[in-house]
Amino acid sequence: MTFTRRSFLGVAAGAAAVAAVGSPIPALAANKPLTIGFSQVGAESEWRTANTASIKAAAKQAGVNLKFADAQQRQENQVKAIRSFIAQRVDVIAFSPVVETGWDTVLREAKAAKIPVILTDRAVKVSDPSLYVSFIGSDFVEEGRRAGRWLLEYDKQLGGKPLNIVELQGTVGSAPATDRKNGFAEVIAANPKLKIIRSQTGDFTRAKGKEVMEAFLKSEGKNINVLYAHNDDMAIGAIQAIEEAGLKPGKDIVIVSIDGVRGAFQAMVQGKLNVTVECNPLLGPTLMQTAQAVAAGKPVAKRVTIEEGVFPADVAAKVLPTRKY
Numbered sequence: 001m002t003f004t005r006r007s008f009l010g011v012a013a014g015a016a017a018v019a020a021v022g023s024p025i026p027a028l029a030a031n032k033p034l035t036i037g038f039s040q041v042g043a044e045s046e047w048r049t050a051n052t053a054s055i056k057a058a059a060k061q062a063g064v065n066l067k068f069a070d071a072q073q074r075q076e077n078q079v080k081a082i083r084s085f086i087a088q089r090v091d092v093i094a095f096s097p098v099v100e101t102g103w104d105t106v107l108r109e110a111k112a113a114k115i116p117v118i119l120t121d122r123a124v125k126v127s128d129p130s131l132y133v134s135f136i137g138s139d140f141v142e143e144g145r146r147a148g149r150w151l152l153e154y155d156k157q158l159g160g161k162p163l164n165i166v167e168l169q170g171t172v173g174s175a176p177a178t179d180r181k182n183g184f185a186e187v188i189a190a191n192p193k194l195k196i197i198r199s200q201t202g203d204f205t206r207a208k209g210k211e212v213m214e215a216f217l218k219s220e221g222k223n224i225n226v227l228y229a230h231n232d233d234m235a236i237g238a239i240q241a242i243e244e245a246g247l248k249p250g251k252d253i254v255i256v257s258i259d260g261v262r263g264a265f266q267a268m269v270q271g272k273l274n275v276t277v278e279c280n281p282l283l284g285p286t287l288m289q290t291a292q293a294v295a296a297g298k299p300v301a302k303r304v305t306i307e308e309g310v311f312p313a314d315v316a317a318k319v320l321p322t323r324k325y
């Protein structure tokens with residue numbers, strides 16, 4: 001299979017505030033430095049590393065006292081971290097929830113302690129939306145749709161060939177895995193020749209992406225035309241598996257992934273990855289601004305989304321030097 005040239009859809013990456021204002025929280029005493037307790041998902045991907053670096057740098061720049069806890073991809077660790085932030089009486093709690101459900105109890109405890117909660121990156125499903133003041137993060141359904149639209153267009157260029165797709169899902173129960181799966185499925189449903197033949201989680205890591213791709217190759221072999229990976233790290237792991245199986249990633253198997261990290265751009269420059277849909281991890285400055293506003297008793301947007309682009313392989317060499325993560 002040859003790579004289809006496609007124009008690049010946009011680069012803009014910045015935060016854009018969207019509608020709906022949350023309830024104001026009592027103001028913090030002026031001139032006392034703000035303390036934020038932040039519970040991070042883990043260190044599972046290049047995206048996450050960039051996200052952590054952005055939050056730490058922005059806290060430093062804003063003079064915020066940041067208490068940072070790494071949950072190693074486990075919800076119980078996040079619940080523990082949040083309880084410890086409540087016990088320490090931090091001014092604001094922020095976290096990137098590993099999964100969507102199971103947060104009601106601990107968030108009610110934060111609310112009872114009058115500590116505002118800001119969600120970053122991943123969303124939660126809670127019965128009471130007043131359990132958090134703001135959610136700052138990307139539209140993952142739209143990212144999945146963008147990946148699907150690229151593939152529809154690619155298939156059009158091939159003259160509408162049937163394509164067998166294998167899918168590497170992110171962490172089970174996480175917002176990006178669920179949303180990216182749904183957005184992609186919704187779009188490719190327009191073309192019945194595009195079929196997902198296998199779909200399994202690779203937990204957003206390179207190691208698992210490689211392992212699961214090996215299993216896909218073992219059972220499906222040359223039946224696989226396309227890999228859709230919910231993040232670049234799993235795609236990069238899978239590239240290794242494809243090469244070890246004696247096939248050419250990006251050619252024998254077309255690869256579509258999400259994040260737009262440097263490693264993906266390098267893979268595209270080498271012709272091993274066909275496209276990456278951008279997901280911007282640089283949420284630190286927006287988080288600090290939002291936390292400061294909340295602590296000052298100012299109303300904040302309930303939902304802050306991030307503008308992102310799509311980068312096909314033919315723009316990779318030109319764009320790579322400008323990438324910030």
Ligand code: GYE
Pocket residue numbers: 044045046047048121122176204230231232233258259279
């Ligand atoms: O795409 C993936 C990471 O939640 C958007 O988590 C984030 C995702 C990101 O591990 O690489």
